[in-house]
Amino acid sequence: MYSVATRKEHLFERVRAIYRKYKTPFVGIHIFNQPHLLVRSPELLKKILVKDFDKFINRNIATNESIDPISFHTLFASKDATWRNVRGKMTPVFTSGKIKLMLPLMKECAKDLNAYLTKCNGETVEFRKVTKKYSVDIISSCAFGINSNCLKNADSEIMKMATKLIDFDSFVRSISIFSFFFIPKFVNIFRLTFVDKTASDYLIDVFKGTIKEREEKKIVRNDLIDLLNHLRKNETVNDTYKFDDMKMAAQAISFFSAGNDTTSLTISFTLYELALNKEVQDRLRQEVRESFDEVGDFTYESVQGMKYLDWVLSEALRKYPLTTFLNRISVADYTFEETGLTLDKGVCVLVPVAGLHFDPEYFPDPEKFIPERFSDKNNIKPYTYMPFGEGPRNCIGQRFGLLVSKIALAYMIKDFAFEPTSATSIPIKFNPGSLFLQNKGGIHLKVVKI
Template sequence: MPLLYVPLFLITLVYFLYRHFTNKLDYWRKKNIAGPQPIPFFGNLKESALRRLPVGLLYKKFYEDFPEEKIVGIYLMKTPAILIRDLEIAKHVLIKDFDMFADRGIKFGEKDMGANLFHADGDTWRVLRSRFTPLFTSGKLKNMLHLIDERAEKFVKYVDLITKDNTEHEVHSLVRKYTQATIAACAFGLDMDTYGQLADTLKRIDKKIFTVNSSSILDMLYPGILKKMGGSKFPKEVKEFFFDLTKRIISQRQGKPTERNDFMDLILALRQKEIQCRTKNDDNLILDMNDSVISAQSFVFYAAGYETSASTMGFLLYQLALNQDIQDKVIEELDSVLKKYNGDLSLEAISELTYMGKVFDETLRMYPIIDKLKRCAQMDYRVPETDLTIKKGQIVIVPVHGIHFDEKYYPNPEVFDPERFSTENVAKRHSCAYMPFGLGP
């Protein structure tokens, strides 16, 4: 007799699970908001959850499937979210009404690696931004140029050496060697030639940082679940590596800035000043600049600078290889500017590489660093010129990849054309039609 209860139990369990994952899947239909048809458990993210399609390209598909809509209703697992197509609405969310969407909807906690400029929210983000933004002024970055220049010269010699016998190389792997050495020098003051074992360690760490894992997929489907479960998107080995590395460098420098003028020097100088930040209500916000907080900033400086730079350089070189006429113009401009500055590629010289700037911009249009922007409503918000109210806690997504390939803003978007970024053409477009690094504060 007890065996008869087993099928009954399973049927009941399946029923309640089905109800749990489908009870909100009519949310947008009831509000007359168009959107793709969701399915139980996955919502609209099945293709990304099964690793068939990157989520940025999936959002691009939703963007293209509803060309007449200003906003599109989608589901993250069972949670209703909003995908914005209209650039004026995007401007309100990202810039004009930023205070209502200051939360980026990334719930990784505010301890350990989560206490960084990219992942933190609320007061933690505000005080981090207030303290660390001054570190990235043009004057301070100019002081790092010699570190970049030294690695570039070594990289050119390396390329000359390996191309003597074989002129064909996988460009992404090649430029990663350069960006890794450059970021290691600018962030931590490390010379990859001196620390040979570090390259192997970083290769292993990089794989853990940039490979999509089950934790990433789970948090994509169910935003905030990792935080609720006490989990983390950052693998333990990654956290320990950056904490130990940061602690060792701080100890080597005796907790004080040296003359290297790298990122670690800037942070140590900042810690010495004991800057105190305030909110608009003049409430003191104190951030203890301990080793853990410093390691979190070092991590995001490395992660944001290394792979993104390598990918952009790789795609740029790929497009130059495909477009000989554009490559010739780039070389001609470089030769002219370098001749003017006696071969010294200073910041002043770089600022005169206007055509190269267009090439970079077009590369980032086709291959944006951030292919989607996510915000979380801090309060109920009436969407301008619509009947929709975004509820507090709802996720809002701006599909950067979709916007960058919209023919309304970029005719023949699949064609690589740097002249899209001439002064005249930029002036014709909406200010939010280009956002490879995101927009807003």
């Protein structure tokens, strides 16, 4: 992992290399003196992620409430009872009914994206930046209740803060974030925070300001702020965990940091593959146009009904699993009955998502982009495909992220063709400094209005 910490190799490549080298059900490795078990066997993964979840409830992420109260209360980093309480409260916020109510807000941003591309007709566009503007617009609207207008305004303040929040381009910040997973001692010694403090303070102020305005003007938008406020108001004396302003803001910040790059990168990697696979692009456009013409717009039901769109996105998430590994830590000594192996309390388990997604046994010709693999999802062996993780601790924003990505792709592919140019990096190279899977130098594609 030295090569990863020093930004010579991306974690994605490292995880795939270890997965390929050892053919055993699990591999023991040390990362900076910390013992880890990399588990390759889907059967053992099922036990860790689902059947014996109580023994592996936490991620191995350093948290310290006094140094970094925001991260301590986020779903991603919280532990034990705090996590159970927050997840229990937040789960009803992400039902399909609630996400459906946010569709009008998402569609406004997708139309802005379409208008943005219209102005770029015939030009080569760097799509990572554009899709990030789109995702920041959506999450600002849904999680903070504000119109950030990043697609319209090149100097948007919130865009700067979104970039700063988890900034991998800064060497110091990327080492800090690496420490949270692999060198937890550094977190206490150097008093590190998982998200940048200036950016999180800015977002807390925005959040509090919106809550105040909603209360005063009785505004209802059916967004995350309304849902969080509703949860707080309905708390009873029996609630062991109560939301205050800071804990509510922590959730909004966690959605901002967990939801932005993940969705924008997913959309840009999908466009990259569509540009390189013209027949897939044409077939997708045909489906999208037929669906649009039937209703004269995109609705929640019509987006869910586009099967090929779903296969395309599923395949993009297989080839580009943004979180290249999942991690859990054993809360007590644990014996795998099948193998007799005993894991001591406190050993970190790594789930090599990047390795599994490229294993030819589960995905023949893994380097090829073949959406049809997902035509029958029952054919995918359980615990070999996990772009959103698995079990009770999986991605709570999966439905939201998929809808945001599908709406963007539908609005773009309906009216534009995407082509590779001499600026497009083929094959793709990954940026070793980033935690999420991110390519080096952006995704440059030519846009043609059709």
